[in-house]
Amino acid sequence: MIGYVICGSFCNFENSIKVLEKTAEKFGDVVPIMSYNAYSTDTRFGKAADFNDRIEKICKRKIVHTLSDAEPLGPKIKLDLMIICPCTGNTLSKLANGIYDTPATLAAKAHMRTSRPLLISLATNDALSGNIENISKMYVRKNVFFVPMRQDDVKSKPHSLVCDFSLVEEAAEKALSGTQMLPLFI
Numbered sequence: 001m002i003g004y005v006i007c008g009s010f011c012n013f014e015n016s017i018k019v020l021e022k023t024a025e026k027f028g029d030v031v032p033i034m035s036y037n038a039y040s041t042d043t044r045f046g047k048a049a050d051f052n053d054r055i056e057k058i059c060k061r062k063i064v065h066t067l068s069d070a071e072p073l074g075p076k077i078k079l080d081l082m083i084i085c086p087c088t089g090n091t092l093s094k095l096a097n098g099i100y101d102t103p104a105t106l107a108a109k110a111h112m113r114t115s116r117p118l119l120i121s122l123a124t125n126d127a128l129s130g131n132i133e134n135i136s137k138m139y140v141r142k143n144v145f146f147v148p149m150r151q152d153d154v155k156s157k158p159h160s161l162v163c164d165f166s167l168v169e170e171a172a173e174k175a176l177s178g179t180q181m182l183p184l185f186i
């Protein structure tokens, strides 16, 4: 069983849903988890309720979107792998600094208690500024892996890094066998 966490990088929701479809096809049972913001915010990229419906149809499960439903995803419900896709700068910084006040971060914390792999698919425009230390903090953690990422627009977003969503599947396989997919920066 795979945990699939979606955070509020709304411009990447369509990318994430494609990865979710592939993940569900490949692994069968996928538990969808969303941050408060991802679950409830309507943006120019679409309405929260529409995304939520699509996600629940793909997974054939209700989305975990509360702290009380996220907390058992480790001690009680053991997941083989948790994928955060997309992971915002906000969620990365919380995980790196021990803050677990959303369903996304609490699910990741609960999962990390089991020493099973956590795969981070980062998409944030402060990756090479405010969040650079948090990337390194998480990179050196045991059982934490990153999807290879790149500077997506050096001119207008010089501090941005976005993972390559087409590599999530391969990075997930590697994470399941305890290795980081390389090169990390592509």
Ligand SMILES: Cc1cc2nc3c(=O)[nH]c(=O)nc-3n(C[C@H](O)[C@H](O)[C@H](O)COP(=O)(O)O)c2cc1C
Pocket (backbone or CB within 6 Å): 006, 007, 008, 009, 010, 011, 012, 035, 036, 037, 038, 043, 044, 045, 087, 088, 089, 090, 091, 102, 104, 123, 124, 125
């Ligand atoms: C339209 C829109 C697009 C956003 N895109 C991103 C993004 O790609 N990466 C990111 O780190 N934050 C992005 N944000 C900001 C996050 O949604 C915000 O920091 C939020 O607090 C994240 O909460 P979460 O990490 O709990 O999901 C975006 C916000 C909006 C409204």
